[in-house]
Amino acid sequence: MKILHIPVLCDEIIENLYIHNKTTNIIDCTLGEGGMSEEILSTIEDVYIFGIDTDSSILNIAKERLSKYKNIDLINENYINLSKNKKINKDIHNIIFDLGLSNYHLRNSNKGFSFDSNNILDMRFDESENLTAHQIINQYNKKELLTIFKEYADFPINSNTNKFIEYIVQKRPIDTCENLKKICLNFYRNLPYNKAIQNITRIFQAIRIEVNNEFENIKKGLENAFNVIEPKGRILAITYHSGEDRIVKNIFREYKSNNNIEKKFKLINKKVIKPTFKEQKTNSSSRSAKLRIIERVI
Ligand SMILES: C[S@@+](CC[C@H](N)C(=O)[O-])C[C@H]1O[C@@H](n2cnc3c(N)ncnc32)[C@H](O)[C@@H]1O
Incomplete structure (x- = not known):
């Protein structure tokens, strides 16, 4: 153990x-x-x-x-x-x-909580629940994504957040944590690496909060x-x-x-x-x- x-x-x-x-x-x-x-x-x-x-x-x-x-x-x-x-x-x-x-959860659960893993996006604490991170990132419409990024990760409502969401939607299907991280890093390529990672941390946080209500x-x-x-x-x-x-x-x-x-x-x-x-x-x-x-x- x-x-x-x-x-x-x-x-x-x-x-x-x-x-x-x-x-x-x-x-x-x-x-x-x-x-x-x-x-x-x-x-x-x-x-x-x-x-x-x-x-x-x-x-x-x-x-x-x-x-x-x-x-x-x-x-x-x-x-x-x-x-x-x-x-x-x-x-x-x-x-x-x-x-x-x-x-x-980040290091050993294989449930896709960490952007440093290559697990399928899941993020459910309780696996008997239905909603997964995969469904959120692949099925939520732009307005729903904007709501969770704003409410759960303090993203501002501005043209850059809207462009980011547009970008995510274009890149679907997105299956794994690694896949999502790469897409985010590509979108934020003009930011210093640590700033981009901060944004990715907040994106993963927002999805996790939504998955687990x-x-x-x-x-x-x-x-x-x-x-x-x-x-x-x-x-x-x-x-x-x-x-x-x-x-x-x-x-x-x-x-x-x-x-x-x-x-x-x-x-x-x-x-x-x-x-x-x-x-x-x-x-x-x-x-x-x-x-x-x-x-x-x-
Ligand atoms: C920060 S960890 C707790 C660490 C713990 N205090 C320790 O010393 O190891 C939070 C825990 O809360 C659990 N959790 C999250 N939401 C919950 C809920 N709604 N009901 C019960 N447990 C929940 C997670 O599965 C996780 O194991």
Whole structure:
């Protein structure tokens, strides 16, 4: 078993958990290879974790890695269903979201997440879902492509973006990651190489977000989390790009200022928590990470 993902902001997550005076129950909504959960299991004495991941292949890796722990339950599920899942049968004191994808997806999943691979464009975390990256890039019309590049990768609506989309449509069919990367590099040939690669990274990101319905899932997942968290409990969310962070920030603000007398929430950190310089240096995937935490007061 080769572990590829180094968990991000782990110390900061552990320091900010609500520790219950009996067992501290946690939902790790994005278990991945289980790095974050393993740190928690080995640091906090009396803890129970429900570890969720929608990708069954990465969950199998976590299963092997965490097999020595009896106080974790692994659940192959989309976190949008966390409040309905019958296995989650304890009071919940902390809910963690470590959003986005794992290094496992980029380097080992063969599902076409990385533009440095020659896999078929797929990008589904959950392979039972229907929509693939291949369908998006080959079947979406120009308006639909413009929407996802704008909404999920902050591409400006201007003539250059329109020309890029026109170019993609002319080059169809596009089957593999390598194929798509070459087409993009050709379109951006007048840009410095690192700028072109930045654009390609954002294009792959936009397609992945659309395939996995990620923005809608974050909204639904957080709504569920607000429903199940116990008083004094905390929701902790790590984001990796502006689109994700905007959603978390807005939903946290909304809950903080709502006037529901039965449930009140307060923000734990007014400013986002970022990885230390040392963490950013040792784990480049952590560079863009931002942690936001909210607590249910009553
Ligand atoms: C950044 S990784 C988590 C890494 C993990 N914290 C660790 O330490 O290894 C994000 C994980 O969330 C999973 N994921 C993405 N969307 C999901 C969803 N809607 N429901 C459940 N899991 C999801 C992905 O499959 C991926 O494994």
